[in-house]
Amino acid sequence: xxxxxxxxxxxxxxxxxxxxxxxxxxxxxxxxxxxxxxxxxxxxxxxxxxxxxxxxxxxxxxxxxxxxxxxxxxxxxxxxxxxxxxxxxxxxxxxxxxxxxxxxxxxxxxxxxxxxxxxxxxxxxxxxxxxxxxxxxxxxxxxxxxxxxxxxxxxxxxxxxxxxxxxxxxxxxxxxxxxxxxxxxxxxxxxxxxxxxxxxxxxxxxxxxxxxxxxxxxxxxxxxxxxxxxxxxxxxxxxxxxxxxxxxxxxxxxxxxxxxxxxxxxxxxxxxxxxxxxxxxxxxxxxxxxxxxxxxxxxxxxx
Amino acid sequence: xxxxxxxxxxxxxxxxxxxxxxxxxxxxxxxxxxxxxxxxxxxxxxxxxxxxxxxxxxxxxxxxxxxxxxxxxxxxxxxxxxxxxxxxxxxxxxxxxxxxxxxxxxxxxxxxxxxxxxxxxxxxxxxxxxxxxxxxxxxxxxxxxxxxxxxxxxxxxxxxxxxxxxxxxxxxxxxxxxxxxxxxxxxxxxxxxxxxxxxxxxxxxxxxxxxxxxxxxxxxxxxxxxxxxxxxxxxxxxxxxxxxxxxxxxxxxxxxxxxxxxxxxxxxxxxxxxxxxxxxxxxxxxxxxxxxxxxxxxxxxxxxxxxxxxxxxxxxxxxxxxxxxxxxxxxxxxxxxxxxxxxxxxxxxxxxxxxxxxxxxxxxxxxxxxxxxxxxxxxxxxxxxxxxxxxxxxxxxxxxxxxxxxxxxxxxxxxxxxxxxxxxxxxxxxx
Amino acid sequence: xxxxxxxxxxxxxxxxxxxxxxxxxxxxxxxxxxxxxxxxxxxxxxxxxxxxxxxxxxxxxxxxxxxxxxxxxxxxxxxxxxxxxxxxxxxxxxxxxxxxxxxxxxxxxxxxxxxxxxxxxxxxxxxxxxxxxxxxxxxxxxxxxxxxxxxxxxxxxxxxxxxxx
Ligand code: NA
Ligand code: NA
Numbered sequence: 065x066x067x068x069x070x071x072x073x074x075x076x077x078x079x080x081x082x083x084x085x086x087x088x089x090x091x092x093x094x095x096x097x098x099x100x101x102x103x104x105x106x107x108x109x110x111x112x113x114x115x116x117x118x119x120x121x122x123x124x125x126x127x128x129x130x131x132x133x134x135x136x137x138x139x140x141x142x143x144x145x146x147x148x149x150x151x152x153x154x155x156x157x158x159x160x161x162x163x164x165x166x167x168x169x170x171x172x173x174x175x176x177x178x179x180x181x182x183x184x185x186x187x188x189x190x191x192x193x194x195x196x197x198x199x200x201x202x203x204x205x206x207x208x209x210x211x212x213x214x215x216x217x218x219x220x221x222x223x224x225x226x227x228x229x230x231x232x233x234x235x236x237x238x239x240x241x242x243x244x245x246x247x248x249x250x251x252x253x254x255x256x257x258x259x260x261x262x263x264x265x266x267x268x269x270x271x272x273x274x275x276x277x278x279x280x281x282x283x284x285x286x287x288x289x290x291x292x293x294x295x296x297x298x299x300x301x302x303x304x305x306x307x308x309x310x311x312x313x314x315x316x317x318x319x320x321x322x323x324x325x326x327x328x329x330x331x332x333x334x335x336x337x338x339x340x341x342x343x344x345x346x347x348x349x350x351x352x353x354x355x356x357x358x359x360x361x362x363x364x365x366x367x
Numbered sequence: 368x369x370x371x372x373x374x375x376x377x378x379x380x381x382x383x384x385x386x387x388x389x390x391x392x393x394x395x396x397x398x399x400x401x402x403x404x405x406x407x408x409x410x411x412x413x414x415x416x417x418x419x420x421x422x423x424x425x426x427x428x429x430x431x432x433x434x435x436x437x438x439x440x441x442x443x444x445x446x447x448x449x450x451x452x453x454x455x456x457x458x459x460x461x462x463x464x465x466x467x468x469x470x471x472x473x474x475x476x477x478x479x480x481x482x483x484x485x486x487x488x489x490x491x492x493x494x495x496x497x498x499x500x501x502x503x504x505x506x507x508x509x510x511x512x513x514x515x516x517x518x519x520x521x522x523x524x525x526x527x528x529x530x531x532x533x534x535x536x537x538x539x540x541x542x543x544x545x546x547x548x549x550x551x552x553x554x555x556x557x558x559x560x561x562x563x564x565x566x567x568x569x570x571x572x573x574x575x576x577x578x579x580x581x582x583x584x585x586x587x588x589x590x591x592x593x594x595x596x597x598x599x600x601x602x603x604x605x606x607x608x609x610x611x612x613x614x615x616x617x618x619x620x621x622x623x624x625x626x627x628x629x630x631x632x633x634x635x636x637x638x639x640x641x642x643x644x645x646x647x648x649x650x651x652x653x654x655x656x657x658x659x660x661x662x663x664x665x666x667x668x669x670x671x672x673x674x675x676x677x678x679x680x681x682x683x684x685x686x687x688x689x690x691x692x693x694x695x696x697x698x699x700x701x702x703x704x705x706x707x708x709x710x711x712x713x714x715x716x717x718x719x720x721x722x723x724x725x726x727x728x729x730x731x732x733x734x735x736x737x738x739x740x741x742x743x744x745x746x747x748x749x750x751x752x753x754x755x756x757x758x759x760x761x762x763x764x765x766x767x768x769x770x771x772x773x774x775x776x777x778x779x780x781x782x783x784x785x786x787x788x789x790x791x792x793x794x795x796x797x798x
Numbered sequence: 799x800x801x802x803x804x805x806x807x808x809x810x811x812x813x814x815x816x817x818x819x820x821x822x823x824x825x826x827x828x829x830x831x832x833x834x835x836x837x838x839x840x841x842x843x844x845x846x847x848x849x850x851x852x853x854x855x856x857x858x859x860x861x862x863x864x865x866x867x868x869x870x871x872x873x874x875x876x877x878x879x880x881x882x883x884x885x886x887x888x889x890x891x892x893x894x895x896x897x898x899x900x901x902x903x904x905x906x907x908x909x910x911x912x913x914x915x916x917x918x919x920x921x922x923x924x925x926x927x928x929x930x931x932x933x934x935x936x937x938x939x940x941x942x943x944x945x946x947x948x949x950x951x952x953x954x955x956x957x958x959x960x961x962x963x
Contacts, residue, residue, distance in 0.1 A: 078532050079711035106532070106707030108663040111417040121910060123407050136914055175913075207836060214423075215917035219840045230838040233423045236606055238537055239522045244603030260530055260537045386874030386882070387889040388867030390858070391937070395892060398900045408900040409907035412934075416927050419851045426821070426846055429853070433822060604833055612825035635815060642814035643866050646857030649850065651868050749868045760872040 069099040069286060069294075073126035076112035079105040082254065082312040083128055083184075083278065090308045094301035098294045119283045120177045129178075129279045130186075132217055137176060139355035140168055145217055146352060147224055147343035149364060150275035153185035153310045158367045164360060177284040181302035185310035186276035187252025187317060191225075194247055196266040198332035202226030202342045211237050211249040217352070222250075224346035225273060225339065234259070241265055252276060253320040254313060267330040271339050280306055372665050375400035380743075389749060390647075393654040400661055411657055418656035419649065423608065424524055427479060428652075429645035430611035431486030432754060434618045436637040438490050441622025441629035443589050448494040450586035453579055456571035460563030462500060463509055464556050466491045470513035471552045474520040476596045476610050480739055484514035484747050485648060486614070489754045501568060504761030511747040511762065512769035513555055515736035518702075520548035522600070522607050525732055528706045533714050535724045539791040539798075543725050546790055547733060547780055554772045562768060588625055592617055648753040652746060659704040672712035682720045686727075686781050689713060690734055694774075697738020698745065705735055723798045725791060726784040733777050740766060740773075810860035817853045821846050844918045848926050855929040859936035864944075883948060890945040897938050905931055 077083045084105045092101040110118045115127035116137070131144035143149060150156050159165060160183035169180050191199055191210075199205055205226040212218040214231035222229025227248075232240045240246045242264040249261060250273070256262055280302045290298060325331060347353055353361075379396035383389050397411040419425070438444045455461030466488075473487045488510035495506035518525045521541035530537040574582070583590075592614065599605040599613055622629040629637075662668070671692055680688055696705050710731060717727050739747040742763045752759045780787055788798060828842035858867075874885055908931050911923035 078707060080532050080534065080714075102666075104663055106704075106711075108704055108708045109660060111421045113421075114413075114417050117910065117914070118413075121407060121409075121907065123410060123413075136917075209832075209836075209838065214840070214843050216840060216920075219838075228836060228838060229840075230832065231840055231843055232606065235424070235524050235527050236608065238527050240603075240606055243601050245606055258531055258534070259527075263536060263538045382889055382892060383870040384873045385885040385889045386869060386871050387893065388864065388869050390868065391893055392870075395896045398896050402899070407903060407907075409903040411900065412904045412930050413907055416851065416930050419854060420847055420926075423843060423847065426825075426850060429818060429850065430822060430825065433818065605829055609825060609829050612822060612829065615822055616826055635812075638815035638819055639811045642811070642818040642853060643857055643861055645818065646814070646854045647862060647866055647868050649854040650858050653854070743870060753868045758875075759868075759870055760875070763872075 069125075069290070070102060071095065071099045071125045071282070071286070072102045072104060072109070073128070074104045074107070074109040074115045074118065074124055075128040076107045077105055077128060078258075079103075081105070081258070082316065083309050086305055086309045086312060091301050091305040094304060095298060098290075098297060116176060116178055116281070119281065122283070122285065125283045125286050127281050129180075129281050131277060131279075132215070134172065134279070135217065138168070138171060139352070140171075140357055140360075142217060142352045143356045143360060143364070144277060145221075145274070146347045147221055147273045148340045149361070150277065152275060153314060155367060156183050156185060156275065156277050157310075159183075159364055162363070162367060164357070164363050168357070173284050178281050179284045179287045180279045180281050181299060182280045182306035184278050184280065184306035185313055186278050187254055187313050188270075188272040189250045189252055189274040189276060191269040191271050191273075192249050192251065192256050192261055192265050193267050193269070194241060194244065194265050196330045198267070198330075198334065199269040199271070200332075200334050201338040208247045209245075211240060211246040220346075220350065220352070221274065221343075224343045225250075225271070226342060237261065238264060250274075252313070252317065253324065254316045257320050257323065262324055262327050262329055265329065267332060268324060269332045269334050271334055272336070273339060273343060278309070368667075369404075369665060371400050371404040372661065374403055375661065390650040390654040393651075393657060397654075397657040397661065410660065414657045414660050415653045418653045424479065425481075425649070425652065427477065427482045427608045427611035428485050428648060429641065430615050431477075431482045432489070432645045432648070433638065433641045434611065434615040435486050435489035435754070436641045437615060437618040437622055437629070437634070438589075439493055440633045440637040441618065441626060443618060443621055443626065443628070444490045444493055445497075446586045446626070447490070447589050448497060449582050450590070451494065452571055453574040453582045457573040459570060460556075460559045460568060461570075462491075462495045463559035463563055463568075466495065466506070466509050467513045467552050467555050467559065470510075470516050471520065471548065472593050474517040474548060475522075476593070476600050477517055477522075477607055479524065480514045480517040480736055480747060481648070481652065481750050482611065483517040484510055484750050485645070485754050486611070488514055488751065492751070492755055492757070502566070502761075502765070503755075503757045504765045505562070505566070507751045507755065507757045507762040508765035508769055509555070509559060511740045511745070511751055511766065512773060513552065514747055515733075515739060515773065516548050516551050518736060519544045519551065519729070519732055521545075523732070525702050525706060525735065526728065528703055529710060529728045529731060532707060532711045533724050533728060535728060536796075539725050539794070539796045540728050542794055542796075543729050543787050543791045544732065547729050547776075547787055550780075550786070551733070551773060551776050554776050555769060558768050558772045588621055644754045648750050651749045651753065655699075655746065656701060658699050659701055662700060662704075663708065668709045668712055671709070672716075675713075676716060682722060683782070685716060685720055686722065686730065690730065690777065690781060693731065693734035694738055694741060697735040698741050702735040702739075706731065723784055723788060725796065725798055726787050729787050730777070730781055733773075733780060737770070737773050737777065740770060742766060807861070810856070814853060814857050814861050817849050817856065821849045821853070824849070841918045844916055848916070848921075851926065852929045855933035859929075859933045887945065887948050890941045890948065893941045894938055894945065897934050901934060901938075904934060 087103050095101055113133055118124035131141050134141040135145055172178050208227050209230045210222050210227035211232045212222040212229040219229040230246050237249055375396045378399045379392050382392035382395055394411055398408055401408050401410055451465045469487050469491055473483050477483055492506045492510055495501040496503045521544055526540045530540055596610045600607055600610055739745055748759055748762050824842050824845050828839050831837045831839050908924055908927050911927055914923045
């Protein structure tokens with residue numbers, strides 16, 4: 065059967081990233097009998113953070129979106145960008161499939177024309193510092209310049225952790241760590257390895273302050289034009305891909321710890337309660353929490 | 368190549384050839400492409416707007432242009448010129464050597480060739496052409512050629528991105544760039560020496576030794592500028608992008624307070640001039656970003672990689688072919704895009720053929736930088752035209768010898784990987 | 799008329815210079831706050847990027863003369879005045895037509911951004927990006943003016959005056 069629909073995906077992940085590789089190896093063959101998959105990685109088609117608009121305007125079919133990007137349109141999503149909300153990959157999936165998530169998904173479909181197909185795990189953000197010392201409590205971060213992506217939501221997270229957040233572009237972070245323009249950065253271990261931050265830092269403190277996620281998203285218009293059978297196939301392909309990505313990243317996180325220890329980085333277990341209490345308090349007192357769906361946080365915690 | 372893409376290129380070259388501004392020609396070509404292929408016409412504007420709005424690193428360019436124009440308006444470059452003449456004026460091609468040396472120093476603080484050409488390049492072109500010492504086309508061509516060294520010597524944004532897609536150590540890549548960068552500087556100086564003799568550049572009388580301390584004293588605060596910027600970056604005070612603003616404020620303080628050589632009127636004029644030239648440079652660079660979208664949509668990188676692997680080349684044949692492809696792509700595409708899109712397609716072949724990835728990374732960098740000065744479509748040529756007003760035709764007339772020697776240097780680096788790899792090996796690299 | 803145009807152009811240039819100066823000051827503030835007061839400002843990058851966007855299109859729309867633009871004019875300069883006039887008429891016509899052809903979708907794109915705000919200062923992005931629409935309209939107007947001068951050679955003198963300012 066000739067492949068009818070073209071599914072172009074644009075994402076900021078580089079072609080060598082686990083997400084891109086899984087899309088090519090799992091997703092593409094799974095949709096091959098009714099669609100042609102075409103992956104554009106490394107923001108080569110659309111700049112990072114503009115892919116949702118591109119889908120909405122009919123110029124793109126698929127993307128890998130973050131909760132932070134969705135929160136730019138729908139502040140309700142900022143709950144998933146807040147510290148210490150999700151616990152792990154299984155929790156993320158349970159939240160995504162829960163009944164209380166349905167109105168949010170519907171809103172994204174109706175107002176942006178984007179259908180969220182599946183959620184995948186992106187890793188636990190941890191502190192990666194230039195000094196070998198443990199950061200046991202938020203107080204130990206006082207005054208430390210912590211690199212954060214340059215948007216208000218990220219900087220808020222940095223402040224909530226107790227640090228002095230400094231917005232530095234991702235590509236300049238290595239040099240900033242090397243020269244001491246910043247004292248540390250926070251990213252999941254796979255990013256710390258792929259961006260070679262371990263070459264210029266000495267310790268990892270496992271704060272796990274944000275369990276990051278990605279949504280696999282497709283254009284609602286494209287979805288509506290599919291037959292019910294193909295819709296089922298696309299959904300199944302997305303689920304399978306998201307699970308494979310989550311598994312790949314979890315696998316990486318555990319193997320990379322050994323690798324990083326071999327590179328001389330010290331690993332520390334901080335006082336998680338101290339961090340969790342401080343961060344959750346900061347969020348609940350902030351304007352972000354005002355935008356959350358009432359009662360949502362309790363339902364998430366109850367899952 | 369599809370009909371739409373061919374039509375797009377024809378439109379761009381016809382419009383630019385007929386004398387329309389290059390940036391407008393590129394926008395028109397892109398709209399033609401989108402129209403013929405039935406896509407959203409707004410994508411041309413979308414790519415330009417988002418390209419500018421998301422490129423923090425590009426912000427160094429207008430600030431270095433401000434710094435250069437303040438130095439020129441405040442007679443700072445004149446003091447620097449007197450100093451350089453006193454030291455190297457009696458040598459054949461002395462100021463040309465200063466041009467190359469300044470790029471080597473500057474490359475240690477900037478990750479961008481455009482910033483080098485627009486900043487320190489602008490100052491040195493003025494020095495070289497003052498009182499008819501050098502032909503302005505020659506000064507511009509040498510500036511463009513030496514600006515390519517910027518991202519070869521660390522810090523370098525393109526190398527960080529290369530490391531991301533190729534899984535090599537940024538530390539080793541940075542160290543590996545040192546010798547090739549110095550080597551490029553050396554060959555450019557040799558060509559400059561030869562051409563200066565052939566063009567019969569006036570050699571000045573040797574400055575009496577007793578006058579040198581006085582001239583040095585007067586230029587000393589200016590000579591401190593690179594020291595301050597380097598300290599700022601390596602001392603962790605500023606990022607390389609922020610260093611551009613430090614350069615501008617330092618130039619302003621020198622001109623306004625130390626030398627008292629700039630009036631409010633001249634300062635305003637310097638800002639107006641900087642605004643217009645940095646905007647024309649920014650417009651060309653961002654209009655060129657539309658081509659990243661078009662080339663990706665056309666699937667060109669994958670086609671090229673497939674073609675390449677179908678030829679079953681030997682290691683050296685592969686590297687030479689890759690060099691050729693880079694040079695062509697580097698003319699049209701942004702270096703970041705080539706690294707993110709094309710390099711991942713070539714890395715597997717590299718591994719199979721046993722090409723060292725650090726070696727491959729440096730060759731990629733040098734190549735993409737040479738693409739910036741390859742006529743007719745070389746961003747650095749446009750940038751120098753935009754900041755100094757020297758006609759592109761004049762720059763192109765003088766660029767050939769530098770282009771040839773840089774390609775020669777590239778071939779030497781291609782054939783002798785040890786030249787690149789011996790320094791990283793001293794630091795423990797096992798490749 | 800000419801003096802009014804001169805005054806407008808002068809004002810436009812000063813606004814451009816002010817935007818660049820504001821970028822410069824914002825950058826210095828960012829460095830000073832971090833270095834002297836250990837305080838990282840989050841709005842500075844966004845302000846600089848917005849000013850940079852506005853500077854580029856403001857200058858292209860209102861300040862840059864054709865000679866200020868980066869041009870690849872080897873062929874253009876090598877032909878005689880008559881051929882140059884033909885070249886100029888053709889390029890002006892193409893620019894006017896193609897920019898008008900893309901006008902409606904482009905404005906639609908800019909208007910789309912009323913639903914998204916800038917990352918730090920939360921300014922609706924259709925305001926930030928609106929300068930691109932201004933640029934498109936200004937370029938069409940400028941090339942219409944140029945075309946008018948080109949097809950009425952009697953007005954050539956005035957046109958040259960216009961090019962001077
Ligand atoms: Na550099
Ligand atoms: Na130079």
